[in-house]
Amino acid sequence: MLEEVEQWLRRRSFSCTDRPLTELLAAKRATGSRVSVVLPALNEERTIGGIVSVIRHELMTASPTALVDELVVLDSGSTDRTAPVAEAAGARVVHRDDVLPRLPALPGKGEVLWRSLLVTSGDIVCFADADLEDFSADFVSGVVGPLLTDPRLRLVKAMYDRPLGDDPAGGGRVTELVARPLLNLHWPRLAGFVQPLGGEYAARRTLLEQLPFPVGYGVELGLLIDSLHTAGLDALAQVDVGVRRHRHQDGQALGRMAAAIHHTAQLRMARGSRLVSPTLTQFERDVDGAGGAGGAAGSGGFAPRSHAVDTVERPPMREIAEYAARRAA
Structure with missing residues (x-):
């Protein structure tokens, strides 16, 4: 298994500098692909404007060769000025409750990511967290690039250093204490992912619409595991985009995150078995x-x-009647 992981790392680990923007634009024209970027946001007025501005100015020009075709901020019920700040910076803001209103929304990041498939049109969908500081366009172009240039790939995650205080790699505590041990023990083929819980990744819509979405913090782990089983290891890749700085959660919030992630993994280990109290x-x-x-x-x-603990999972989007009708149209 270690040999397989090492081979995968050599074949499927890239740097954002491997594919210059001119190459990506040429590949986009050749394939006719559309790219959507989704920023799930809850009370992120401090950072959302800067992130939207970088994407608009560097990846969404008036030229027909823009890399990004649409930029959507999916507001998860913010009580601050997240929505007006994002709109002023140039994003289309959609409120979670306005998407699929017949189905009452649940709190959680995975919920808004799932609903975003109904309000975007790109063949490639890129997600990025809305609390990033010193945001770089590489967080988008880096993970979108391999999908544009290699038709075999279906999901690409960003990898990066996560500083915490004076420790340049001290972030990602839930990754190191919960997610990485779970993956190594139960899904060792995914052991090569540097940031399995990272919120910056891109995937083909044809993959995302097949997958269930955990509504809460388990969404990234769930999507990664289910992508392995649906598409195979060689359809997955990762790209080094440098350094990721963001707001860090306190210890109790990390505990709740860890519980949701463990439940997501447990559900995939024992479907049909009785689970522990959530x-x-x-x-x-x-x-x-x-x-x-x-x-x-x-x-x-x-x-x-x-x-x-977040336990609900939304079904694959292609099973939702409104989505199927929209895709048929």
Whole structure:
């Protein structure tokens, strides 16, 4: 298995500098492909404008040879100025609740990624997180490029360094503690992915519409595993785009993320088997002295807080009647 992974790394790991923009534009013209970029966003007014501006100015010119054909911000219920800031920068903003309104929306990143397939038209769909700082157009062109130049490829993920404080590679804690061990133990053919949970990747619509989408934090792991089983390892690739800087979550948020990712993996390991209870209990210092686990009332201690783990998965989009009708039209 290690030999297979090493061979895959040699064949399917690239750098964003391998394919200059002129080559990508020529390949896009030759194939007649359309490229959609989707930015899922929830309260990202601080960073969304800069990301949209970079994509608009560097990849969406008035020329017919623009690399990106449409740019959609899928708003997941923001309560800040994410939507107006994104619109002012030049994106089309779509609210999650306005897509497929007959099906009430669930909270979660995977939910908006799934719904984005209904409001985009590209043959290639590129996703990128909306909290990135120092955003580079390479996050888009890097992962889209191999799909334009190699018809055998169906999904391409970005890989990068993730600094945390003074540690240049200290980010990605859930990846190292949860996702990477799970992949190495249960899907060792995917062990070569440097950033399996990374939010920057591109795929052919014909693949995405076949896959179920976990509604929450498990979406990236679920899509990667299901892409392996649907398309095969050689249809998957990764591209080095440098450094990724973004807002880091606190420890409790990472715990909830880890639980959702573990549940996504567990579901794929044991479909049809009874799963464990999808609830995560965490603890917070009971500063008001109201009591709780670990301490008596009036003496501080710890208070338990229970959180539901994201467990719902949306079906493959091609099974949705509205999507099938839109594609037929």
